[in-house]
Amino acid sequence: MSQAFPADHPPAQTPKIGVVLLNLGTPDGTDYWSVRRYLKEFLSDPRVIETPKWLWWPILNLAILSFRPQKSGHAYAQIWDKEKNESPLRVITRDQTEALAQRLAGESNVMVDFAMRYGNPSTRSVLDKLQQAGCQKILLVPLYPQYSATTTATANDKAFDALAEMRWQPAVRTAPAYYSDAKYVEVLGNSIRDGVAALDFEPDLVLTSYHGLPQSYVDRGDPYEHDCRETTRLVGEYLGWPEGKLLVTFQSRFGPTKWLEPATADTLEKLPGQGVKKVAILAPAFSADCIETLEEIAMQGKETFMHAGGERFAYIPCLNDTPAGMDMIEAMVRRELAGWL
Numbered sequence: 001m002s003q004a005f006p007a008d009h010p011p012a013q014t015p016k017i018g019v020v021l022l023n024l025g026t027p028d029g030t031d032y033w034s035v036r037r038y039l040k041e042f043l044s045d046p047r048v049i050e051t052p053k054w055l056w057w058p059i060l061n062l063a064i065l066s067f068r069p070q071k072s073g074h075a076y077a078q079i080w081d082k083e084k085n086e087s088p089l090r091v092i093t094r095d096q097t098e099a100l101a102q103r104l105a106g107e108s109n110v111m112v113d114f115a116m117r118y119g120n121p122s123t124r125s126v127l128d129k130l131q132q133a134g135c136q137k138i139l140l141v142p143l144y145p146q147y148s149a150t151t152t153a154t155a156n157d158k159a160f161d162a163l164a165e166m167r168w169q170p171a172v173r174t175a176p177a178y179y180s181d182a183k184y185v186e187v188l189g190n191s192i193r194d195g196v197a198a199l200d201f202e203p204d205l206v207l208t209s210y211h212g213l214p215q216s217y218v219d220r221g222d223p224y225e226h227d228c229r230e231t232t233r234l235v236g237e238y239l240g241w242p243e244g245k246l247l248v249t250f251q252s253r254f255g256p257t258k259w260l261e262p263a264t265a266d267t268l269e270k271l272p273g274q275g276v277k278k279v280a281i282l283a284p285a286f287s288a289d290c291i292e293t294l295e296e297i298a299m300q301g302k303e304t305f306m307h308a309g310g311e312r313f314a315y316i317p318c319l320n321d322t323p324a325g326m327d328m329i330e331a332m333v334r335r336e337l338a339g340w341l
């Protein structure tokens, strides 16, 4: 026989499970102050900038934040989703979240949401919301295929900062980087094969352009370069392409220090002179198209290549919320939820 709760018993909650897709973040608008606020938060993160604070503070506040917001704001304006008045990164991350929620709709106690490391929706606000909604278990899914302290670790740090202030803290899991995950390699490989097959030209070379990182971070133990090169190697193996058909490059160099090489922009500048006149390019480090792919690669990169004598240039989009990309995210999330569902 079941026993009724006494009248003064605290209300019982049905425990829920939260799944949070974590991405980098993006400005709320393209105006100077929106971009400045975003860049200040981003570039004040010691996981991203390892220069000692006393040295970095004046460089950031007196130099970078006085000119970069305008320059970056102009670049953001070129790719802005005008219909939604939002940055593509946030539009796509929300679309991924909604698609994943639909796929997990059969799991009655799962809530899916997304949060950003910098800007909105903040990681803290999303974790507070899920905790208050009764999530006693939370899976954090940093959407970075290749691990870096500058992305994966800081995304998790931010979540743990929020958890540190909760009296009733949910149990938490973090999904690992997935650079060599068979499903990721398969889906990425298929997107390259299909992307190339849809072109009206045969590329001489396909560039896998990864976001760059200071060389010193890798020297101190960040596995990011390894993860990137391994993704491209595995995709080449999956496609059965001859060695040399896929090239690894690193983009988005920032500041005067040595970054991983070869740089995407330098490579695009040199290739036509070496007889490589037709290229396709993709950016496997990004789970969603953003300023770094849509503006820096598809616009600036194309201009650099064509100006240097290139003849054909094609950008292959990120996996975004494509059915195949979502198959991969769903499989990863279900695997990491094992024992909770």
Ligand SMILES: C=CC1=C(C)c2cc3[nH]c(cc4nc(cc5[nH]c(cc1n2)c(C)c5CCC(=O)O)C(CCC(=O)O)=C4C)c(C)c3C=C
Binding pocket: 024, 025, 026, 027, 048, 049, 068, 072, 087, 089, 144, 148, 150, 151, 211, 212, 213, 214, 224, 252, 254, 285, 286, 289, 290, 291, 292
């Ligand atoms: C020292 C600076 C930077 C490091 C290290 C870095 C690593 C890194 N970043 C991504 C993914 C993204 N970066 C994005 C934008 C962006 N990145 C930097 C600097 C570093 N990134 C800056 C200053 C910016 C802002 C844009 C600009 O002013 O140029 C974005 C896109 C955000 C968007 O709003 O669209 C993503 C995504 C990875 C994977 C990575 C790892 C090595």
Ligand SMILES: [Fe+2]
Binding pocket: 211, 252
């Ligand atoms: Fe970046």
Ligand SMILES: [Fe+2]
Binding pocket: 252, 291, 292, 296
């Ligand atoms: Fe960039």
